[in-house]
Amino acid sequence: MSLPDLAENASPWLRKAGPEGDVVISSRVRLARNLAGYPFLTQASPTQRRDILHMCRRRILDSNLAQRMLWVDLSESPRLDRDILVERHLISRQHSRGKKPRGVALADDETIAIMVNEEDHVRLQVLRSGMQLDEAYAQADHIDDTLEAHLDFAYSPKLGYLTACPTNVGTGIRVSVMLHLPALKLTGEVDKMRRAAKDMHLAVRGFYGEGTEAAGDLYQISNQTTLGRSERQILRDFAEVVIPRVVEYERRARIALLEKRPVVVDDKVHRALGALRTARLLSSEEALYLLSAVRMGVSMGRLDGVSMAGINELLLLTQPGHLQRMAGVAMSGAERREFRARYIRRRLGG
Amino acid sequence: MSLPDLAENASPWLRKAGPEGDVVISSRVRLARNLAGYPFLTQASPTQRRDILHMCRRRILDSNLAQRMLWVDLSESPRLDRDILVERHLISRQHSRGKKPRGVALADDETIAIMVNEEDHVRLQVLRSGMQLDEAYAQADHIDDTLEAHLDFAYSPKLGYLTACPTNVGTGIRVSVMLHLPALKLTGEVDKMRRAAKDMHLAVRGFYGEGTEAAGDLYQISNQTTLGRSERQILRDFAEVVIPRVVEYERRARIALLEKRPVVVDDKVHRALGALRTARLLSSEEALYLLSAVRMGVSMGRLDGVSMAGINELLLLTQPGHLQRMAGVAMSGAERREFRARYIRRRLGG
Numbered sequence: 001m002s003l004p005d006l007a008e009n010a011s012p013w014l015r016k017a018g019p020e021g022d023v024v025i026s027s028r029v030r031l032a033r034n035l036a037g038y039p040f041l042t043q044a045s046p047t048q049r050r051d052i053l054h055m056c057r058r059r060i061l062d063s064n065l066a067q068r069m070l071w072v073d074l075s076e077s078p079r080l081d082r083d084i085l086v087e088r089h090l091i092s093r094q095h096s097r098g099k100k101p102r103g104v105a106l107a108d109d110e111t112i113a114i115m116v117n118e119e120d121h122v123r124l125q126v127l128r129s130g131m132q133l134d135e136a137y138a139q140a141d142h143i144d145d146t147l148e149a150h151l152d153f154a155y156s157p158k159l160g161y162l163t164a165c166p167t168n169v170g171t172g173i174r175v176s177v178m179l180h181l182p183a184l185k186l187t188g189e190v191d192k193m194r195r196a197a198k199d200m201h202l203a204v205r206g207f208y209g210e211g212t213e214a215a216g217d218l219y220q221i222s223n224q225t226t227l228g229r230s231e232r233q234i235l236r237d238f239a240e241v242v243i244p245r246v247v248e249y250e251r252r253a254r255i256a257l258l259e260k261r262p263v264v265v266d267d268k269v270h271r272a273l274g275a276l277r278t279a280r281l282l283s284s285e286e287a288l289y290l291l292s293a294v295r296m297g298v299s300m301g302r303l304d305g306v307s308m309a310g311i312n313e314l315l316l317l318t319q320p321g322h323l324q325r326m327a328g329v330a331m332s333g334a335e336r337r338e339f340r341a342r343y344i345r346r347r348l349g350g
Numbered sequence: 351m352s353l354p355d356l357a358e359n360a361s362p363w364l365r366k367a368g369p370e371g372d373v374v375i376s377s378r379v380r381l382a383r384n385l386a387g388y389p390f391l392t393q394a395s396p397t398q399r400r401d402i403l404h405m406c407r408r409r410i411l412d413s414n415l416a417q418r419m420l421w422v423d424l425s426e427s428p429r430l431d432r433d434i435l436v437e438r439h440l441i442s443r444q445h446s447r448g449k450k451p452r453g454v455a456l457a458d459d460e461t462i463a464i465m466v467n468e469e470d471h472v473r474l475q476v477l478r479s480g481m482q483l484d485e486a487y488a489q490a491d492h493i494d495d496t497l498e499a500h501l502d503f504a505y506s507p508k509l510g511y512l513t514a515c516p517t518n519v520g521t522g523i524r525v526s527v528m529l530h531l532p533a534l535k536l537t538g539e540v541d542k543m544r545r546a547a548k549d550m551h552l553a554v555r556g557f558y559g560e561g562t563e564a565a566g567d568l569y570q571i572s573n574q575t576t577l578g579r580s581e582r583q584i585l586r587d588f589a590e591v592v593i594p595r596v597v598e599y600e601r602r603a604r605i606a607l608l609e610k611r612p613v614v615v616d617d618k619v620h621r622a623l624g625a626l627r628t629a630r631l632l633s634s635e636e637a638l639y640l641l642s643a644v645r646m647g648v649s650m651g652r653l654d655g656v657s658m659a660g661i662n663e664l665l666l667l668t669q670p671g672h673l674q675r676m677a678g679v680a681m682s683g684a685e686r687r688e689f690r691a692r693y694i695r696r697r698l699g700g
Contacts (some may be wrong), residue, residue: 263688267630278624280617338613 010313011088011110011127017308018130022299023247025178025218025312028089029136029235030125031144032163032172036154040164041117046100049117053101056116059150060105065143067107069114074102080330083321089127091115112143119164120172122147129312131247133175133239137231167224171231175238176222178207179246182296183253185217186268193246200242201225207288215285216292216315221246254300269297273306277350281334282341287318306348314347360663361438361460361477367658368480372649373597375528375568375662378439379486379585380475381494382513382522386504390514391467396450399467403451406466409500410455415493417457419464424452430680433671439477441465462493469514470522472497479662481597483525483589487581517574521581525588526572528557529596532646533603535567536618543596550592551575557638565635566642566665571596604650619647623656627700631684632691637668656698664697 009015014026034040038052061069074082074095082096090113091104102117114124124143126136147153154162160170168174184190197204207218221243223234257265272293276282282290295311297303316322318340324331327339344350359365364376384390388402411419424432424445432446441454445468452467464474474493476486497503504512510520518524534540547554557568571593573584607615622643626632632640645661647653666672668690674681677689694700 263630267691270628270630271625274624274628275621278620280613280620341617 010316013109013111013127013129014312014316015309016129017312018128018132020131020247021129021308023180023250024131024243025129025180026089027128027131027133027136028125028174028176028178029133029140030123030174030176031140032120032161032168032174033122033124033144033147033151034154034162034164035121036152038121041119041121042164050101052121053103053117056114056122056151057103057105059147060114060116063146063150065107065112065146067109067112069105069107069112072104072106074098074104075100080321080324084325087319087321088316092118094118111139114143120168122151122153131177131239131243133177133235133243137175137235141231170225170228171234173231173234174222175235176220177243179219179221179243179250180217180292180295180299181219181246181250182217182292183257184250186257186264187253189249189253190217190219193249197221197242202238202242216288217296218288218292218315254296258300265297265300266302268293269300269302273297273303273348276344277348278345279341281337282318282344283337284319284340287340287344288315291315291318310347314344318344360666363459363461363477363479364662364666365659366479367662368478368482370481370597371479371658373530373600374481374593375479375530376439377478377481377483377486378475378524378526378528379483379490380473380524380526381490382470382511382518382524383472383474383494383497383501384504384512384514385471386502388471391469391471392514400451402471403453403467406464406472406501407453407455409497410464410466413496413500415457415462415496417459417462419455419457419462422454422456424448424454425450430671430674434675437669437671438666442468444468461489464493470518472501472503481527481589481593483527483585483593487525487585491581520575520578521584523581523584524572525585526570527593529569529571529593529600530567530642530645530649531569531596531600532567532642533607534600536607537603539599539603540567540569543599547571547592552588552592566638567646568638568642568665604646608650615647615650616652618643619650619652623647623653623698626694627698628695629691631687632668632694633687634669634690637690637694638665641665641668660697664694668694 018024035052038044038048041049044052057071061071072085085091085104086093086096088110090106090110092115095102095104095115095118100117104116105114106112111127112124114122116122124140126140128136156162161172163169163172181190184193194204201224203222203224205220207215207220223238272290276290276294291311291314294303294306295308298306298308298311320336323336323339323343326343331339368374385402388394388398391399394402407421411421422435435441435454436443436446438460440456440460440463442465445452445454445465450467454466455464456462461477462474464472466472474490476490478486506512511522513519513522531540534543544554551574553572553574555570557565557570573588622640626640626644641661641664644653644656645658648656648658648661670686673686673689673693676693681689
C-alpha cells in the first residue's frame with residue numbers, strides 16, 4: 001500500500017457492510033497511552049518529542065503486529081495526503097494540522113492506525129465495519145500487549161493509564177460506533193436519543209467528528225469517561241446495552257415509517273437517487289445528505305440496483321481530499337462540486 | 351366537445367408551440383362590452399340580469415362565429431368543471447365563484463371564450479399559442495363585429511365603449527401575453543423588467559392571474575388603461591415594441607448564461623427533470639417550478655427527448671382540477687400530490 005493508492009478505493013474494511021450494517025456503519029476502539037519517563041507532549045521539549053517519535057516508530061514497526069504496517073511522517077506529508085487520512089478516519093484533524101514532529105503507522109487494510117505524538121504519545125485505534133466492537137477491542141488489546149512488551153507505558157496502580165486529558169485517564173479507552181439514523185431523524189426521535197445518551201455520559205457527534213453536526217443522519221456515539229471502570233465493563237455496557245437499543249429504535253422507526261408513510265419514504269429516497277444521477281454540481285454536504293437518503297432506501301428495500309457497499313464507498317470517496325487525489329490536481333470549491341457530480345453520476349449510472 | 355373531455359388533453363391551441371414559443375407561451379386579446387339600455391351588473395335587478403344572460407346566450411349561439419360554440423351554464427356546473435375552465439384560462443376565478451346567473455360560450459378549439467355576466471355583460475377573449483397578438487386581435491375584432499350586428503353595445507361618442515370598471519372604458523381592450531422568463535429571473539433582471547413595465551402602465555402578474563406571484567418564472571404582461579388610444583395603437587405599442595424587447599432581453603440572458611455558466615444551467619435543468627421523474631409527491635407549486643426549469647432546458651437545447659409542447663401540456667394538466675377529473679374522484683391535497691407525481695412520471699418516463 002502507498003498513500004497515492006488510497007484515494008482510488010474505499011478502505012478495504014468498509015467495502016463490505018458489516019454485522020447490523022443497515023444501521024451500524026463502523027465500530028472503533030481507541031486506546032491512549034504515554035511513555036513512562038517522558039512528560040506529556042504539552043510539556044515536552046523538542047528533543048524529548050523527537051525521542052518519543054523515533055522510539056515509538058521503531059518499536060511499532062519492529063513489533064510483529066500481524067499486518068504489514070506503513071509509516072507516514074506527517075511533518076513531511078503533503079496537505080492532500082493528510083486530508084485523505086483524516087477523511088478515512090485514520091488520523092484526527094488536529095493530528096493532520098499539527099506543526100511539530102509526529103506520525104502515524106497504518107495497517108495495509110486500514111483497520112489499524114497508531115498515531116504518535118497526537119494528544120498522547122501513542123493513540124492506537126482499530127476500525128471495523130458494522131457492529132464489531134468485541135472484535136475491535138480484542139485486536140486493540142492484543143496490539144496494546146504487543147507494544148507494551150517493547151514500550152514502557154505510564155501507569156498508576158491507583159488511576160490506571162495516565163493520559164494528557166483527564167477524561168481518558170484510567171483505561172484510556174474510547175469505544176465508538178458510527179450509526180446511520182435517518183428514520184429517527186425523520187420522526188424527530190433522534191433528539192430523545194441524544195438526551196438519553198447525554199444522561200449516560202456518552203458523546204454524540206457528527207460524521208466529521210468532534211464539534212460537527214450530524215450531517216447525512218450519521219451519528220458517532222462514544223463513551224466519555226474511562227476512569228473507575230474496567231475496559232470490559234465499558235465495552236459491555238456500550239456494545240451489549242446502549243448500541244443495540246439505539247439500533248432497535250432505528251429499525252422500529254423504519255418499519256413504522258414504511259407502514260404509515262411509505263410514499264414519504266419513497267419520495268425521499270427516489271428523489272435523492274434522482275438528484276445524485278442528474279446534478280451537475282454537488283457540494284460535500286449535499287452529497288452526504290443525498291447518499292444518506294439513498295442508503296436508507298437501500299437498507300429498507302425501496303431501491304433496486306444500488307449496493308450498500310457502493311454507497312458507503314461514495315460517502316468516503318466524494319470528500320474533498322479524495323476527489324482531488326482522483327482528479328490528480330488541486331481544485332477550487334466550484335471545480336470540486338462539478339467533479340464530484342460527474343464522478344457520482346458515473347458511479348450511479350446517471 | 352363536452353366538458354368531461356377537457357381534462358384529458360391540453361387545449362388544442364396549446365398543443366403546438368406558437369411563434370416565439372421559446373419565450374412566449376400564449377397571446378390573449380379580451381374585449382369588454384355592455385348592452386345599451388341595461389344597467390351595469392352591480393346595479394342590475396335579478397330580472398335584468400337574467401334577461402341579459404338569455405339575450406346574450408341566444409345571440410352568441412345564433413351568430414355564425416366560424417367555430418362550433420358550446421354554452422356552459424355556470425350556475426349549474428359542478429365546482430370541478432368550473433375549476434377546469436379557470437385552469438384553462440377560459441373563465442376568470444371570479445366568474446367561476448359567482449353566485450348569480452352567468453355563463454360562458456366556448457369554441458370547441460378553446461381559442462374563443464365569451465363570458466356573460468362576469469364584471470361586464472359580455473367579455474370576449476381570443477387565445478393563441480406563442481406570439482400571435484395580431485391574429486388574436488383580428489379574430490376578436492371580427493367576433494365583436496358579428497355580435498354587434500345582433501346586440502346593441504353601450505357606446506359613448508366621447509368615451510368609447512362603456513364598461514363597469516373605469517380602467518376598461520374606451521376600447522375595452524386588454525391585450526396580454528404569458529411569458530417564460532427563467533433566464534431574466536436567474537440573473538435578477540426580471541425586477542428591472544417589472545419596473546420598466548410599471549412605468550409604461552403595464553401590469554405584470556403570475557401564472558394564475560391577478561394578485562399571484564410569478565410561479566415557475568411565468569409572467570403575464572398586459573396593458574392597464576384603454577382610454578384615449580385606439581385599439582391599434584395599444585396593440586402596436588404592445589406587440590411591436592414592448593413584448594419583442596422583453597423577448598430579446600430573455601434570449602440574450604439565456605445566451606449569456608450558457609456562455610458564462612453552462613454548468614449552472616445544466617445543473618438546474620437536469621435536476622428538475624430528475625426530480626419530475628423520481629418524485630412520489632409533488633405539489634402544484636413545485637411541479638410548476640420544475641416544469642418551468644425543464645422548459646428552459648428544452649428551449650436552450652440542453653435536454654433531449656422532452657418536447658416543448660409536452661411540457662406546456664403538463665403545465666396545464668397537472669393543476670388540481672384537471673388531476674381530479676383525470677382521476678375521476680375528488681382528492682385531498684395529499685392524494686393529489688401523489689397522483690400528480692405518478693402522472694408526471696408516466697408522461698416523462700420516470
